[in-house]
Amino acid sequence: MQQRPACEHIRMARANVRRATQMCGAANRKALERALQLLESAAGEMRQAEAGVRSGRPNDPAGVRRESALLKRETAVMMRAIDGCAAVCRGLSMRLGCTAPAYTPQGRPAAAPPSSAACELRG
Numbered sequence: 001m002q003q004r005p006a007c008e009h010i011r012m013a014r015a016n017v018r019r020a021t022q023m024c025g026a027a028n029r030k031a032l033e034r035a036l037q038l039l040e041s042a043a044g045e046m047r048q049a050e051a052g053v054r055s056g057r058p059n060d061p062a063g064v065r066r067e068s069a070l071l072k073r074e075t076a077v078m079m080r081a082i083d084g085c086a087a088v089c090r091g092l093s094m095r096l097g098c099t100a101p102a103y104t105p106q107g108r109p110a111a112a113p114p115s116s117a118a119c120e121l122r123g
Contacts, residue, residue, distance in 0.1 A: 004048075004052075005059045006048075006049040006050075006052035006053050006064050007049075007059070007060050007064050007067050009045045009049035012045045013041075013042040013045035013071055014067065016038040016039065016042035016045065017071065017074050017075055017078055018074060019038050020038040020039050020078060021077060021081055023035035024078065024081045024085065049064070
């Protein structure tokens with residue numbers, strides 16, 4: 001079986017990032033969980049693309065550069081959407097007097113700080 005070219009893996013990663021970005025606007029947990037799955041899939045596609053490039057199989061180096069640049073741009077758009085959502089969440093938490101939820105880099109909920117630490121942060 002012939003492996004897909006690196007350019008195709010990057011194109012698939014881009015499609016997953018675009019779909020995840022569209023789902024980030026949804027205000028429901030299932031859509032956000034699906035977006036996380038799409039981003040994990042995009043990361044897997046990029047690992048395969050990297051393996052293809054490292055093995056010397058990029059049939060289209062110009063295509064790899066072009067697709068990589070487009071992926072970078074689409075990822076930046078997604079990050080702005082996520083940063084905006086996080087800013088709204090932090091603002092609401094501060095306004096309501098709650099501690100903001102914390103997440104790991106993998107998007108999983110982190111352990112909440114003890115309530116005494118939250119009081120120290122508020123001053």
